Amino acid sequence: MIDLISDTATRPSPEMRRFMAEAPVGDEQLGEDPSVNRLQEMVAELTGKEAALFLPSGTMCNIIGIKLHTQPGDKIVLERHAHPFTSEAGGPGLLAGVMTHLVDGVRGVFTPQQVEEAAQPGDGIHTPPTTLVCIENTHNRGGGKIWPLETLEAVADKAHDLGLKVHLDGARLLNAVVATGIPAHVWCAKMDTCWIDLSKGLGCPVGAVLAGDRETIRRARRYKQMFGGAMRQAGIIAAAGIYALQHNVERLAEDHANARLLATGLAEIPGIAIDPDEVETNIVFFDVAGTGRTAQEINQALIGHGVRMGAVGRTRMRAVTHLDVSRADIERAVEVMRMVVAGAR
Template sequence: MTANEIVVPAVDLYSDTVSRPTDGMRRAMAEAEVGNEQAMEDPTVNRLCDRVAELLGKEAAVFLPSGTMCNEIAYRVWVDRGEEIILEETAHALHFEAGGPAALAGAMCRTLKGERGIFSAADLETVIRTRGGKHGQRQALVNLENTANLGGGAVWPLAAVAEVAECARSHNLKVHMDGARLLNAVVASGTLASAYGQLCDSVWIDLSKGLGCPVGGVLAGSAEFIDRAWLFKHQFGGAMRQAGILAAAGLYALDHHVQRLSEDHANARYLAEGIAAIGGLSVAVDEIETNMVYFDVETGRLDAAGLSARLMQDHKVRIGAMGPRRMRAVTHIDIDRSGIEAALGALKSAMETA
C-alpha cells in the first residue's frame, strides 16, 4: 500500500459527514438547472434558499460551502471586533472551527457550563456582564448548538430555547443557532424547524451531515441580515458560480432524507444497547436522543485510540476517539442495521482480545 492509498472502512461510524450522495441525489445534481450563483442567477440555488428560509420561518437565506462558514458569517454580522459571543463550554465553534470567531470576526468567547451542551436562562445570567462605562466588556451574541455535539447529540427543548432567547434579548443580545443537526432535533422531538427558527435571530441547517449531501449549509435570517451576510460571504471567498449542481442535492435531501433521520436515531439506540452489553465498555443508553453514541473504554489494555486503531485494522470498522477513554459513533444514511451488527461484533471481538 502506498502512502497516499486510502483505506475505505466497511462500516464508517466516524461522523455523519462521511455520508455519500444516493443515486437519486446524483441524478438530481446531474439534471440541475444552473446559473451564476453570485449574481443571484442560479435558479436551483434560489429555490433552495427560498425553501430553507420558509422551513426555518425566516425572510431569506444564503447557500454557503460549509456549516462552519454559516457560523463564522453570522458571528461577523452580529459581533463587532472585541465584543463577546457567549457559548456553552463544549460548543463546536469554540473547539472545532480553528479559532474562526477570533480570526474572522475579532470576537472574544465567554463560556458557561450547561448540561450536555444545553443551558438555562439562569445559567446565562451568570455570565452576563453588568458593568458598563468605557472600560466594560461588551457582549453581543448568545450561541446555541442544536443538537449539541459534545453533549451526545442532545436536543434543545423548545421551551429552553424560548427561555434563553427571552433572557438574551432582555440584555440586548442577539441569538444565533448553530443548526448543524437541527433537523435531527426536529425529527427526534417533533418540533417544527420554524418554531426553533422564530426564536433566533439567525439559524442554519447543514446539508452534508444527516441529509447526505456532498457539501453545503444554508444560513437564514431577516432580509437585512442576509444582505449583510452576502458581503462577508464574498469577503471570505465564498463565490460558488454554477452552484445549482450542489443546491440540487439539498433540495433532493429535503424531499427524501428528512423523515428517514428517525432510522439513524433508532440505529444509534440499538448500537448503544449493544455496547452496554460488551464488557469493558460503558454507555449512557438513556441519553441517546439522536444519531450520536458516546461511550467509554473502561477496562482492558486498549485506550480509545488503541481500540479505534484495532477496529479499523482488524475489522474495517471506523469509530473515532474523542479523548483518552472516550469514543464517538455516529449513525447516518450509509449505515443500516447490518452495519450496526457488524460494528457491535467488531467491538466485542476487539475487547475480548484486548
C-alpha cells in the first residue's frame, strides 16, 4: 500500500528501532530518564526556549498549552480550521473550560486586525475575557501553508500588546523550517509556548514536545500528570525523537518535492482541480467533483489498486507525503489516479 492518508502513517526505520532498543532509561515521572531529559534539552535548544516537556501526543501539547494560559470561562482565538477546534474532540471546552472565537483566515493565516477585533473586551461583565491566541504553522487544513514570518510576528505582537498569550501549534513546524531556511528558534521567538510533533514527518512512532520558559514548563508538568501523560521508562520512545532530530529533519525537503510532483501530476488529470503552486510543504488538497464521483468513491477505487489517500469532504481529498513514500511511489500514485478517474469518466 502506498499510504498517503497522513504523515502519521510513517513507521520507525530499522536504524531508529535499534537506537530505541539501546536507549538508557529511568523513571520519567521523577525526571530520571536520561533519554527523555536529553530529548527535552534538544527541543528547548532547537526552539530557543528555556525548557521543554516530552508528551505522548501533539493533542496533549495543545490542551496543556491552552490550559497554561487560560482560566475556565476565558475565550481563545483560533482560525476556523485550526486543529484544536476541528480534530481534538472538544478538548479545549471539556478540559480547559474555554470558549473559542473562530476567525476566518486565508489557508489558516489571519491578521493582527482580526485578533484585535476578536479580543474586544466588551463590558467585562457579560463577555468572557480573551486570554490566548493560537497559531498553527504549518497549517494542516490550509494545505500545509507556511505562515509568512512577518505576519506571524505581527499577530504575536498585537496579541501581546492586548495582554494575550500566544501558543504555537508546531506539529509540522520543522516542515516550515526546512522549506524556508528560517530556524525554529526564530519562528518560536515571540511564542509563549510552542511544540513540535515527532510522529509525523520525523517518522517516530509516538510523541511530541512542548517548550516554553522554565516556570511555564514547571506548571505544565502538573497538567501532564493530571491528564494522564506521565510515563515511566519512556526513554525507549524518547530515543526515537533524538534519532529523528539527528537524522530526519533535512530529509523533509524530499517530502516537499514529492508533494509538488504529486500535485503537478494530479493537475494534468481531467476532472481534478488543484493549483500546484499552493503546495508549499508536504500536504496536497484537491477536488474531484469534475470526475462525477465522490472523494470516498475515488479513494475506495484507489485502495483497490494499492494507493490510499484521505477523503476530507464530499469531493475534497488530501494526500500527505512522508519518509515512507518514494518518488517512484508518487509516480505510481499519479498513474493509479489517472486510471481510476478514466474509469469513472
